[in-house]
Amino acid sequence: MVEILNLTRGNPDPAAFPIEDLIRCGEENLKRDGKTVLQYGQAPGYVPLREWFAQYYAVKPGNIFMGNSSLEIFHFITQVELRPGIRAFVESPSYDRANTLLQRSGAEIVDIPMEADGMDLSVFEKELKKGIPALVYSIADFQNPVGITTSEAKRRQIATWAQQYGFWIIEDAPYRRLRYHGIDIPTFLSIAPDRVMQMSSLSKLLAPGLRMGYLVAPEAMINKLIKYAVDTYIGPVLTSQGMVYEYLRQGLLEPNIEKIKKIYGPRLDATLASLDKHIPGTIIARPEGGYFVSIKLPKGNTMDKLLPRADGIGLKLTDGRSFFINPADGNNFLRIPFCQISPDVMEEAIKRVASILD
Numbered sequence: 001m002v003e004i005l006n007l008t009r010g011n012p013d014p015a016a017f018p019i020e021d022l023i024r025c026g027e028e029n030l031k032r033d034g035k036t037v038l039q040y041g042q043a044p045g046y047v048p049l050r051e052w053f054a055q056y057y058a059v060k061p062g063n064i065f066m067g068n069s070s071l072e073i074f075h076f077i078t079q080v081e082l083r084p085g086i087r088a089f090v091e092s093p094s095y096d097r098a099n100t101l102l103q104r105s106g107a108e109i110v111d112i113p114m115e116a117d118g119m120d121l122s123v124f125e126k127e128l129k130k131g132i133p134a135l136v137y138s139i140a141d142f143q144n145p146v147g148i149t150t151s152e153a154k155r156r157q158i159a160t161w162a163q164q165y166g167f168w169i170i171e172d173a174p175y176r177r178l179r180y181h182g183i184d185i186p187t188f189l190s191i192a193p194d195r196v197m198q199m200s201s202l203s204k205l206l207a208p209g210l211r212m213g214y215l216v217a218p219e220a221m222i223n224k225l226i227k228y229a230v231d232t233y234i235g236p237v238l239t240s241q242g243m244v245y246e247y248l249r250q251g252l253l254e255p256n257i258e259k260i261k262k263i264y265g266p267r268l269d270a271t272l273a274s275l276d277k278h279i280p281g282t283i284i285a286r287p288e289g290g291y292f293v294s295i296k297l298p299k300g301n302t303m304d305k306l307l308p309r310a311d312g313i314g315l316k317l318t319d320g321r322s323f324f325i326n327p328a329d330g331n332n333f334l335r336i337p338f339c340q341i342s343p344d345v346m347e348e349a350i351k352r353v354a355s356i357l358d
Ligand SMILES: Cc1ncc(COP(=O)(O)O)c(C=O)c1O
Pocket: 010, 069, 070, 071, 072, 095, 139, 144, 172, 174, 200, 201, 202, 203, 208, 211, 212, 213
């Protein structure tokens, strides 16, 4: 029987989860602070963890909001800030679930095409003239799905417009710490802290099952989100945040990031090399970090043809159209998540993709 190979979601490699450390940290936190983390309360998150993140980002605890995953925080933001009649800009393509939440808000979603160094600013500017958005959603580092990193020049221009026209930049940064090559570019948050909400989570750096996401933003916005959170679920899962706090307090996150970078970096390189060998000339951007590489299918190939063929040879793919507000734009787009897959298996998966292309 053919082994099924899965190139669908961007999951971390479970072999890298620090299970023993997390068991110990969870136990230590429950013993020390069980009466707090098992009780209702603390809508913006577990107080010691909020203080830890405030120190890490050099902001006040009032600038930090924590929820059950960054996706949930984004859901709250879209509910608080968007409604029919309001505009929001998004990179095209972008994270499929973020697109879904934006669309679910009923706002007018304007997709801005991605270039090799971030959004096409001529389209951005034209759209600004048609109507100022309430927010712009950007995954500036190692974007999901393409792997593109927005250049510093483009970040500065978008931040200048945000200040000039008074819109929010939602900087979604779950991959920022996973840089395998090159050097960091200043975040939107560091460029325009008064106009930026930076969201991140421990899903890609530690374990997604913790559902531990957080946001750094101006205090007035945090307070709006706290009210929305209280009305929605009273407060997030504090036992998970207690476990995470203990893990961070003991200084275990940085070594864990170094450990996973050593696993994922070579997987990125191997994926690029396999694509160059088996489907040359198709890589859209050569990422320096993150979880994803994407390709443009050679001319004549479409998702309509590829998906049933992939099924037939034991290959699971994500439909490229799901990353686009206008699905037809993604009919020749294929995302390849590389973190969970060893180089040998990735080469086999890419050979299978090559074998079903026209
Ligand atoms: C850009 C981006 N944002 C958010 C998420 C979801 O993260 P979380 O597990 O914190 O909800 C993902 C997961 O793939 C992602 O790629």
